Amino acid sequence: MTFPDLTSEIAARLPDLRGRLIANQSLAELTWFRVGGPAQLLFTPADEDDLASFLAGLPAEIPVTVIGLGSNLIVRDGGLPGVVVRLGRGFGEIAIEEEHRLRVGAAVPDVKLARAAAEAGIDGLAFYRGIPGGIGGALRMNAGAHGGETKDALIEARGVDRAGTIRCFANADFGFSYRHSQAPADMIFTSALFQGRPGESAAILAEMDRITAAREASQPIREKTGGSTFKNPPGQKAWQLIDAAGCRGLTRGGAQMSTLHCNFLINTGGATAADIEGLGEEVRRRVKDQSGVELEWEIKRIGLPA
Structure with a gap:
C-alpha cells in the first residue's frame, strides 16, 4: 500500500x-x-x-x-x-547524577541502561539486561524481567502530549500494574530519571551475564521475534497454558510458536504480519478451548490489514 x-x-x-x-x-x-x-x-x-x-x-x-x-x-x-x-539520536543520552541516579533518553535500549548503571557501580537496574526494548516502551508497559520492573526504579519521566505540551510525570502518576501503565495514550515519552543503589561493578556485570545466559538458554533471542507474546494470567504461566493446548511449534505460513519457548512467536522467514497475528489468535482460541483461560496479548499490534 x-x-x-x-x-x-x-x-x-x-x-x-x-x-x-x-x-x-x-x-x-x-x-x-x-x-x-x-x-x-x-x-x-x-x-x-x-x-x-x-x-x-x-x-x-x-x-x-x-x-x-x-x-x-x-x-x-x-x-x-x-x-x-x-525517536533517534537526540533522545539517546545517559547521564549519571548524584545519589545513584541516571537520567536516560527514551530512545536508549534497555540493555544500554543496564550496562551504564553497572559501569557506574549503580545496582538495581541489572534486570533491564533481560528486556529486549527501549526506555520509552518500558515506561509505557512497565517492562520487567528477572524480578525487577520499571515501577521499582523510576522516579519521574518527561514527555510531550499531542498538543505539543511538555509534561513531567512522577512514578505515582503512571498507575503502574503488571505490564501496564495508565499514562495518557497520546504521551510520547522523551526521558526518564531512575533511582539505583550503591553496588560493585563486577558483581552487577556478573549478574547481567547470568541474565544473558538464562535468556540464551530458554528463549529464541536470535530469531525474528517480539519477545513474550502473551501476558501471564494471574497465578499462571502463559507458556504452560500454550504447551498444554498443543501449540508448541504450531505454524501458520512463515510464522511459528517457538519450540524453545512456546510463548514466543517467530518469523521463520517470509512470514507476513497477518501470519504472525493470525497464529497468535489461533493460539488464544486453542488455549481458551482447552483451559478456559483467555490469553491477553503482550505484544502491541498496530496498523491496517493488507
Missing part, C-alpha cells in the same frame, strides 16, 4: 522543523519481526523541543503513532496512516 504523500504539506506548515520527514517509509525494517507495511509519514525529531513544535503545529485530524525499537510490536501489512514518530 502507498499512502498520499504528506511531506510537502507538513514542511510548508512547519518550516522550522529540524527533524527528518520520510513519506511511505517501510516499517518492516524497523521491527524485530521484520514484517509490516509503511508509515504514511515517518518523523524523527531532532530533540524534545523539535518534537513539541511538530506536534503543536500538526493538524489535529492527522493521527500520530509512536514506535520505539520495534521489539514488542507487530505492524500490520497495510501500514499506518498519519504520522509515525520514532
